[in-house]
């Protein structure tokens with residue numbers, strides 16, 4: 322397999338013929354060999370960005386796309402050496418599995434024996450070699466998606482582009498294939514760009530995640546960055562439940578109705594503007610908090626509701642100002658509505674907004 326290409330996207334916007342502005346001009350660097358996930362709600366421009374990278378659409382004037390430094394902006398898809406996998410497999414239903422996988426090699430003019438051998442190798446790698454002679458319409462959804470992936474990989478692309486490849490599958494199969502795709506992409510060290518609107522898929526697969534909103538990039542970061550240090554309210558809410566406390570920052574502390582939180586240095590540095598000093602909100606996920614006795618904590622809340630979930634319980638708390646938050650705790654049965662509890666926040670998993 323080829324080594325993956327580094328991709329540089331600069332000033333790429335996209336306005337369709339009917340005037341729809343699908344993407345505002347944006348810049349993005351994709352590192353060689355990484356899996357980059359484009360995550361965002363329907364219509365935010367994920368597919369459009371993927372199609373620009375593929376060469377299926379041209380960016381508006383001024384936009385440039387480079388693969389390993391070489392400008393490919395005007396190159397059509399067949400000259401970019403990219404593989405694509407879609408939600409709707411786009412396989413030839415009457416052809417055998419092996420002929421589907423070898424198709425791209427035939428288009429490139431490879432001789433029959435050589436392309437059959439190469440296709441057979443990819444089928445083996447994907448563990449579907451036993452299905453080589455089956456027709457596509459004799460396969461299950463999960464098998465078809467493996468064939469689609471095999472076909473994209475058979476041409477030894479520098480970049481593989483995946484557009485919601487698992488959406489059509491049921492939940493259990495989706496999770497299983499997600500694990501397989503993750504392992505495969507890491508092993509091949511191929512540059513992969515993966516479009517999804519499913520946050521769990523994005524967090525599991527991405528080396529980095531690009532959260533998109535209304536044709537623009539809201540945040541680029543590792544799954545941990547995006548989850549624990551969301552750039553804004555939109556990102557915070559799109560990737561999970563977010564608690565918010567209002568208060569103010571002074572002398573390295575966040576002061577709020579229920580007490581205070583000592584802040585880690587990176588949140589109080591001048592670079593952490595606008596929240597380095599003055600009125601602010603503290604954001605954290607339910608699992609970034611731990612319950613403690615009120616005497617051992619700098620924040621004290623009242624228990625409002627406890628929802629038993631087996632191994633864990635979800636606990637709703639309120640502060641003296643009436644602000645409610647949701648936390649998770651081991652299901653030990655000692656929490657009752659009306660009691661006071663202390664709350665300890667993991668400093669690495671809080672952010673200010």
Ligand SMILES: Nc1ncnc2c1ncn2[C@@H]1O[C@H](COP(=O)(O)OP(=O)(O)OP(=O)(O)O)[C@@H](O)[C@H]1O
Pocket residue numbers: 337338339341342343361362363364365366367368369370518
């Ligand atoms: N060929 C086209 N002509 C006009 N508008 C288009 C065209 N293709 C896409 N759009 C519009 O551009 C915007 C972005 O679409 P895009 O398909 O990139 O979104 P998406 O984030 O991939 O959404 P989804 O998750 O629903 O696939 C949408 O408003 C869409 O309606």
